[in-house]
Amino acid sequence: MLKIIHPIAGIIGFLTILTFWTSTVASELFGSLETVVAVKRAIPWGLLILVPALAIAGASGFKLAGASSDPRVIGKKRRMPFIAGNGLFILIPSALYLAALASRGELGPLFYGVQAIELIAGAVNLSLMSLNIRDGFRLTGRLSDLRRQAATD
Numbered sequence: 602m603l604k605i606i607h608p609i610a611g612i613i614g615f616l617t618i619l620t621f622w623t624s625t626v627a628s629e630l631f632g633s634l635e636t637v638v639a640v641k642r643a644i645p646w647g648l649l650i651l652v653p654a655l656a657i658a659g660a661s662g663f664k665l666a667g668a669s670s671d672p673r674v675i676g677k678k679r680r681m682p683f684i685a686g687n688g689l690f691i692l693i694p695s696a697l698y699l700a701a702l703a704s705r706g707e708l709g710p711l712f713y714g715v716q717a718i719e720l721i722a723g724a725v726n727l728s729l730m731s732l733n734i735r736d737g738f739r740l741t742g743r744l745s746d747l748r749r750q751a752a753t754d
């Protein structure tokens with residue numbers, strides 16, 4: 602069961618942050634002021650998916666890992682506190698603060714400063730999580746299977 606729940610939770614977490622990130626950048630670049638405000642007000646609801654997904658991915662990952670000394674498992678373990686800390690101390694507070702500023706129509710330098718920090722922290726988490734996905738697929742042999750298949754195609 603854990604073997605099924607773990608990758609699903611991890612990939613949902615990854616896709617949630619990817620959606621926050623791309624909808625933020627797309628609305629800032631191409632959207633109206635109303636769209637920017639709507640995106641910022643929607644993101645805190647997405648936290649209701651992100652937070653449990655990350656907690657489940659982390660807890661199930663540590664259970665699956667047990668006492669393994671495989672370097673890919675050690676790498677995943679080492680990245681997890683950064684992923685969780687980035688989420689708890691940067692992504693969640695900035696999402697809530699940006700939603701409050703956007704709701705009051707305060708889209709000045711403070712808004713864009715916090716927005717820049719949120720985008721950087723989001724990009725850091727996306728890269729750490731993609732490394733965890735890559736190492737996960739290597740652990741279960743799926744990545745090497747795909748490579749072998751590509752080589753014979």
Ligand code: HEM
Nearest residue numbers: 604608611662663665666677678681733734737738740741
């Ligand atoms: C957000 C963070 C994480 C993501 C996105 C993630 C993602 C994945 C994915 C996609 C797989 C492949 C599953 C499969 O092919 O069936 C996997 C496997 C695995 N992950 Fe993670 N993982 C995360 C965190 C962790 C942590 C913190 C650990 C603890 C060391 C961990 C340990 C494992 C282990 C041991 C496997 C192999 C499980 C098996 O044998 O079926 N993961 N992970």
